[in-house]
Amino acid sequence: MFTRAYPSGFKAKVIQRPNFYKKFMGIIVDFGGSDPQSLSGGAHFLEHKLYAKKTGDISQKIEALNATTNTFTSYNETMFYVEFLEHWRQVLPLLFELVGTTHFTQENIAKEAKIISQELAMYQDDPSWQVTHDLLGKMFPKSKLAEDLTGTQTSLQEMTPQILSEIYQKNYYSGNLEFVACGGFSDNQAKSILREVGKLQKQYFRNEKKQRIAEQAFTATTEKESKIAGNVTIPLVGVGIKLPSFETLNSNLTKGQLQILIEMMLEARLGSSSNWFENSQKSGLVDIPLSISVTYTRQGNFAIISGSTHNPGDLVTQIKQQIKFGRIVASNFDLQKKNFISNSIRELDQVENLAIEEAEYSLDNESRSKLYQKIQTLSFSEFCEVYEEIVAKSDIFTTILESENEK
């Protein structure tokens, strides 16, 4: 891997995957949908609208090079990327033009609001979205986490060119951006890419050192359990763990390492190879494995566990029990480590995922390889100690989504 840190604070890396045809280039912004912004959904709206340029939709220029472009907005990041097979010298300036120039008008914003409104409606029609949304609303009320990253139907109508410009100016500058390329690049190509990136970042982005966005704290609602109604055949249960700020823990593990550790512990207690899962299947409590995810953001850290069941009350009780008191032995931990190592090897075959993951870790000053090394050397006792401290400092929330009739 070739890396470069430019005097402006802009960083770049090229990850080589020999023999792969596909090439990936992206710019990641250390700012996302749940970071402070004057209107919810602003980061995501901006992501959509950066494609609009005075000369038209820039994706047409990118596609004319037989490349394809995409973007995503997550809680604390926005990423713009292009995938292609050849012509990197033509693709690269277009990626910088995409992220580095704006053209917001009343008309193009009103048009985009309709499209994003359909995107939001699509998410809201998904029962699992409804459960996650309710949990985040209880764990982090009055925060941007409590609203969808796309915003609300109201905020979409309120968007203006001024608001978008303000969000752009505040967050799109050299120290807050990183470039990543991945694929079958030669050594010479990698070096040339970094040289070109150096020129382009100077041309397109305001030179400014990174101003870290401060972490925020939100007090959870007193209501910890709720039932909501929706279009589901089998009730859907969601359990949210409001995790403590990782800074408050007596551990020298990084945020990325802690996220993985919590995931491993929850998988060992509730995952498809756990004894709990087999017993729960036998007793008819659950049929298919639960979905488990752990997320850390500047607005708060949380885990969400969800699954379908005909006995929602029992499942909620059992998940809570497992989180707090579930027993695991060293062999479970070893197995989880094995899974983790395998996963890290598998990722090397996925050019796009590899690039995105590297870019995301890099924003937190972490590196994928160091993270994997640390997990491999983690002892079972350290693992248990950290987890117990996390659980003791966590709060648990539950949501049951049932059909209108059952509720």
Place this chain on the structure above:
Amino acid sequence: MTNIQIEPNYKFKTASVGCFLRLPLNQKNLALANVLCVMQSNASLLYPGVSLQAKALEEKYDSQLEIFPQVFGNQIIIFYSLNFIEPREILNPDYNYAEIIKMFLGIIKKPLFNPSLLYLAKSQLSSVRAQYLDIPSNYALNRFFEYWYRNESQYKDNMFGDMEVIKNCTIEQIKSFFDNLKTYPAVCLGLVENPDMMTDLLQEQLDWPGFFRSFDTDELTIPAHFAPFTKNEEGEHGQTQLLMGFGYDASLPLDLRQFGGLILSQYLAGDESSKLFTSIREDLGAAYAIEVNNLLDDSLLLISAGIDKDKLLATKAKINQSIREVAKGNIDKTLFKRAQNALKRTYQSNEDQESLLLMQLLANTLRGRSLTIEERIKKVVNFTPEKLTRFAQSLFLNESYCLQ
């Protein structure tokens, strides 16, 4: 000779091996295949418990076992596939091809037939189906096919089959289904670092009669019969789901149906500059996403989108108009060229995805041909606007389904 084709893996960190069995599609076969596959995914005689089998796979560096039936036209293919880390990546002498294949074939060849496992499989299938259908776009797709095959009920559900069969089947039925399965045409395909060693290991254990029968078939395609149908159903969702199915003549040359359908799909909705993306998303603001899929084995070009309900009529009109324009020969040459290039890029990118390479091996074996990626690209590049017009002229709107 045993039906085995193991190709060299030059670049991936993981290897893939799959056994594929082919049997005719009907709702009973599909239902029984689903039950058997879920039972085998859960446990086997070798690992007689759900967590035992899951742990065995995790012990082999989280090997990914997938057992499921998939419909290809009028046939069901039962997939038994294993993706595993190449042993060269792991410094563990106990982790090698022989051990991996012993586990893989042990699970396939020695199912565990017991009532509790059967009960669990039925329950799992019922839950998976319910969760799948709770997503409006899935529900709409399922209803679309029920109507599309309303006069050929053996094809009407291409995912789960007859739910009554799933609910009522017995251990004896599943056992007998499994025993019969051994006689159906089967093939073993793979991509591994050392194909010769892998072939030797498989050869001695693939003893089912089906592995010695011809796997390919030229009778996959279900013809589309002209019988226009419109259905609007009520739902309680934010978006309206619109699916428009255009049938085409199954007797047209295969290349015209396959590559005409692919290029038209790309031309209409492949990327941001495509026809429907521009007219429905950008101009009308009616949808976030729009998809066009050429389902070759169903003789069906399917256009689907989640849309703003107030723009339903306008969206339908735009779709019909776009197809009509191509049929009249009014093709945007720049977009046509772009669609060709995009398909070329997709084919080349497929070479970076092991699972797609395995699927390509399967598709070739199933259709009895050996169309390489280079040959596919050549067919795309040599496809002309005139051929696309000819393909579009053969399309007839046969179903318009809407879930409001």
